[in-house]
Amino acid sequence: MRAIVYTENGDPDVLQLVERPTPEPGPGEVRVRLAFSGVNPTDWKSRRTNPPGPDGQVPDQDGSGTVDAVGEGVDPVLVGERVWVWEAAWQRPHGTAAEYTVVPARQVVLLGAGPAFELGAALGIPFLTAHRCLTVAESLPDRLGPGALTGHTVLVQGGAGAVGNAAIQLARWADATVIATVSSPHKAQLAAAAGASHVVDYREQDVVAEVRKVAPKGVDAIVEVSAATNAAVDAQVIGLHGAVAMYADDGGAEVTVPVRAQMVPNARWQFVLVYTEPERAKAIAVEDVNAAVLDGAVRVGEDAGLPLHVFPLAETAQAHRAVEDGAVGKVLVDVTA
Secondary structure, three states: OEEEEEOOOOOHHHOEEEEOOOOOOOOOEEEEEEEEEEEOHHHHHHHHHOOOOOOOEEOOOEEEEEEEEEOOOOOHHHOOOEEEEOOOOOOOOEOOOEOEEEEEHHHEEEOOOOOOHHHHHOOHHHHHHHHHHHHOOOOOOOOOOOOOOOOOEEEEEOOOOHHHHHHHHHHHHOOOEEEEEEOOHHHHHHHHHHOOOEEEEOOOOOHHHHHHHHOOOOEEEEEEOOHHHHHHHHHHHEEEEEEEEEOOOOOOOOOOOOHHHHHOOOOEEEEOOHHHOOHHHHHHHHHHHHHHHHOOOOOOEHHHOEOEEEEEHHHHHHHHHHHHOOOOOEEEEEOOO
């Protein structure tokens, strides 16, 4: 099979297209013939910092495709099913930047006949991260679904990013009022297309004042892409029993929080990383995200506020570089091209 492999850490050019044996599924595993691979910031960060194994590492956690073989103990009825894949490369050598990957059966989710493979490859890390961010506050339920967030207000800092877009779509599906911050008119259009109820350009407007107009008592959850930059604003708009969920790292930056001001609302400042979050929370997130997909509540593309940037498998290095350079939207690798 064709696969992208790196045998040393470094820039995107360490990613090489090679031929290697097609992996066989072991007990409890399934093999997926991939259509698309989704590229996330954690993929290029892993490429730079996590040493690959002796046989090299196939990158990328997320993907979509068709189950074509199952291992011992897995119901063969799965063969032929369209699925989306999550955490393929977490502590495993078989990521999704290849024609085939092998993962534990629980890490494939039925996509059904309707949703496009592009959508399936865009789910994984962004949507599971967003789900965690939207459910860690004590004032909010731990499950999302229609009506789950009725009467609640969510602030999405960075509404044009992949996680921001996922948070907007999931929160609106759950009937929350969503305020999104952006840095340009174009990104404002993307956040609005995703479904944000209110959009604030933080370069032109006072975020605290605008948020307080919508939520005088503060917001219930903040989905935070840049905690070091936005901590002062977050501290002023978080509501009673609310949570600031921090899912991204500003290159090792540190966060300063006004302690007394956060004691009063019993606010929670929560760090979020999908790979190490509690297993129950992750299982719930997979179920809820899939329910949103089956409900038709999740979309990708420009009209959903998430422009797609698609590269062929041979150009996976360029795909990684695009994410590393901050591409607006979702970067995918077309494994079949």
